[in-house]
Amino acid sequence: MSQKSRRVVLPIVLIIIAGLGWVIYQAIQPAPAPPGGPRQPGSQQVAVQTASVTQATVRDMRTFSGTLIPWAQFxxxxxxxxxxxxxxxxxxxxxxxxxxxxxxxxxxxxxxVEQARAELAVARANLEEARSELDIAEKEFARIETLREQRVASLAELELSKSRLLAQQARKRVAEAQIEQRQAALRAAEVRLSYTQIRATWPANGEDRPRVVGERFVDQGTTLTANAQMISVLDISALRAVFHVSERDYARLQVGQSAQVSVDAFPGQQFEGRVARIAPVFREASRQARIELELFNPEGLMKPGMFVRAQLELDRAEEAVVVPSVALVRRDGQHALFAVEDDATVRLTVVRVGISENGVSQILEPEDLSGEVVILGQHLLEDGSSVRVVED
Structure with a gap:
């Protein structure tokens, strides 16, 4: 055979061999399962791992981040x-x-103050003098009045004596008023003097807990103006944790609700808190509302300004039907899972998921879900696939 003939025959032989191989491959393959139905017996089994559908209590826990502020500050x-x-x-x-x-x-x-006291002393002396002169004027008026009754003194003398008496009475009243005026001036001077001693004062409110100096704004020797900031005083025996929530979570919060709070300064340590205030308005820019937690801080471990994470329970389901969250898959935009049937096949079941916590998810529908569900190998499965359960 010539070299040219070999070049023609060799491709033809290769094509024939490939065709025979394809026919043999198709002959040994199992028949495919009809659409929507189980695979035929003898089809290849997919190795999977499963877990049981159980009942448990699940909680909808949310974590919010915020900032600590002092309970009181001035x-x-x-x-x-x-x-x-x-x-x-x-x-x-x-x-x-x-x-x-x-x-x-x-x-x-x-x-x-010393000047005000001296002026008060002068006013008191003036009062004593006015009283003495008033006493003399009263005696003189009584004498003239007696002489007038005896027709010894004239009417003019009586009227002059009476006018002197009235003048001394008025002078006494003026002296008394001046004493009150000087006493008020002394009290004002003493108040101004007391202002040189600056005290940290706050309402008692039934408690007498000490507070702590947070910041110092001035040094000794500085000339201060009135109302210039000197120090800030904080009450950190209790703190407030402030964070903001969206509309979705706002309706599920209520005053008195407990919370677990953690700070980066003390990893692994939890602090108890409760919801103290819920703002009645949302910020227009962020569409969020302000929430305040009350935290007791008797040891003073937490400090204002610290970053906090607050965990709150927004919902709870008792004896809920749950499956491992890894069992859930997405099919056509819906949650689904593969339930294992008695004939070692799986059924693709669309489910409605509720609360998810710690690796398990609540199944709201179907309510009668039970048995085993696939938790590993779902990407190899279709509805009706044959499976072989293997241990972990």
Missing amino acids: VVAPKISGRLERLFVDVGDLVQRDQLVAQLEDAEFVQQ
Whole structure:
């Protein structure tokens, strides 16, 4: 055979061999299962792992992030201007209610008090003089009045004596008023002097817990104006955790609801809290509402400004039908799972999922779901596939 003939025959032989191989392959393959029905006996089994449908309590837990703020906070400031002579506390110091925290230079105010006291003493002396002269005027009027009855004194003398009496009575009233005026001036001077002693004051509210200095804004020797910030005082025996929620979660929150709070500074440690306030309005920009948690902080571990994560239970289902979350697949935009039948085949079942927690998911529909479901190997399955359950 010539070389040209070999080039023609060789491709033809190869084509014939390939065709025979395809025919043999088709002959040994099992018949496919009809659409929508189970595979025929003898079809290839898919190795899968399964888990049982069970009943359990599941909770819808949500975690929100926020910031800690002090339970109460205020800034200590002087009511008058002056030079800061002494500052008795610093950042981190405990402060009792009405404790003296700063002293302003007070020489000028001490002088004003002394002057007011001197003026009050003069006013009191004037009152004593007015009383003495009034006593003389009363006796003189009584004498003239007696002489008038005896027709010894004239009517003019009686009227002159009476006018002197009235004048002395008026002078006494003026002296008494001046004493009240000087007493008020003394009290005002003493109040201004007391303003040089700056105290940390807050309402008692039935408690007398110490507070702590959070920030210091001035140094000794600084000349301050009235209402200039000196220090901030915080109550951190309790704190507020502030975060914001969307409309979806807002309706499921209520005042008094418990929460578990954690901070990065103490990993693994949980702090108890409760919902204290729920804002009645949403922020227009974010469409979120402000939520405040109340946290007791007796040991002072948590500090204002810390980042917090608050976990709240928004819903709970008792004795719910649950499956491992890994059993769920998506088919045509819906949740589904493969339920294992008694004949070692699987049935693709569309389900409605409820609460998911810790790797399990609640199945709301169908309500009668039971048995075993596939948790590994779903990507190889179709409705009606034959399966072989293997252990982990």
